[in-house]
Amino acid sequence: MLKLVFTDLDGTFVDTQKQVPERNARVLDLAAECGVQFVPCTGRNANGVLTDLANHPAVRYAICCNGALVVDLREDRVLRSAPMSNEQVLELYDRVRDLRVSFDVFINGKVYLERSRWEIPHEASGGDKATEKFFYSLRTPYDCSLEELLQRGPATKVTMLHPGNVDAPAVRAAAESVKGVEWTWSLPMNTEVANAEASKGAALTWLCGHLGVDVADAIAFGDGDNDLSMIRAAGDGVAMANAIPEVLAAADHVTSSCDEAGVAAYLEPILSAMA
The missing domain is CATH 3.40.50.1000 (HAD superfamily/HAD-like)
Structure with a gap:
């Protein structure tokens, strides 16, 4: 039943x-x-x-x-x-820092995106206003270092938006190189990384x-x-x-x-x- x-x-x-x-x-x-x-x-x-x-x-x-x-x-x-470990988050960031992707960190019920990458969700939405509104409704900008951000609590997930999917293969290869995590996706323009468990x-x-x-x-x-x-x-x-x-x-x-x-x-x- x-x-x-x-x-x-x-x-x-x-x-x-x-x-x-x-x-x-x-x-x-x-x-x-x-x-x-x-x-x-x-x-x-x-x-x-x-x-x-x-x-x-x-x-x-x-x-x-x-x-x-x-x-x-x-x-x-x-x-x-x-959650992911801080070491996993930092290693992943180091591997994608030079790519044109967002790096959204989920901590204590909030999604943090560094201000220097704040325009990327707009680019990733492809002009779809509903998608863009949804992206920004969930995100909070931050200006400190990622190391300082992670002091606020464990990261349950990292999402990376890649406009036009140009960097998708590199992003997913980077995720696969970090031990103990797995990646998936829910939208064509994103990659979501979490603890393998x-x-x-x-x-x-x-x-x-x-x-x-x-x-x-x-x-x-x-x-x-x-x-x-x-x-x-x-x-x-x-x-x-x-x-x-x-x-x-x-x-x-x-x-x-x-x-x-x-x-x-x-x-x-x-x-x-x-x-």
Whole structure:
């Protein structure tokens, strides 16, 4: 019986205009009535989870920073953390410092970008105003050294935006040269680096165990490379119609696109039968 729904946000639960389709919003209400919990799974920090979603009765837990954090949203408490070491962050920075990329460091719920690279998200957005607004809404500029920044707390993730994808191969090669980290991507113009023990799939498995739920009773929805691990880990992995080929191939089922409220389209008959 379905007990947990794990869903990616951008390109999955959220449409291409960064909005939650009304049909998806309604399916949250149906899930709450059936006692099914929704778990947002995102590359964002916990404070990047949409307010209406975070405050919904069906939502208590979130997987953030691509699995580096599992958070209890109601108690504002981190349940599981798998951060990068300072040495890994500094080594990665040294390997990409001369490339035209951002170097966004996720620390204590904030995303820090050095001021000298502040224009890069604008360039990476490619003129898409919704994407540019989204990029800057999450970032805070800093002027100190990276070493000083890391004194504020452990980095759960590093994201690098590479305008035009010119530097993407070099960025990913740099990430592969740092021991104990892995890279993934959620948008064509970015590379996301985290502790090798952090993935959405690992976090899904951990949270199921923490809550005493069999993974067979979990559904996961996703569209991007950073969703692959949880699509494979869940009892039912569901790809969006707009998913990348690798996710489509790994999924147990395929639903309609994020712009067609594919999450709701898949869940409505399941939840209606439970109501």
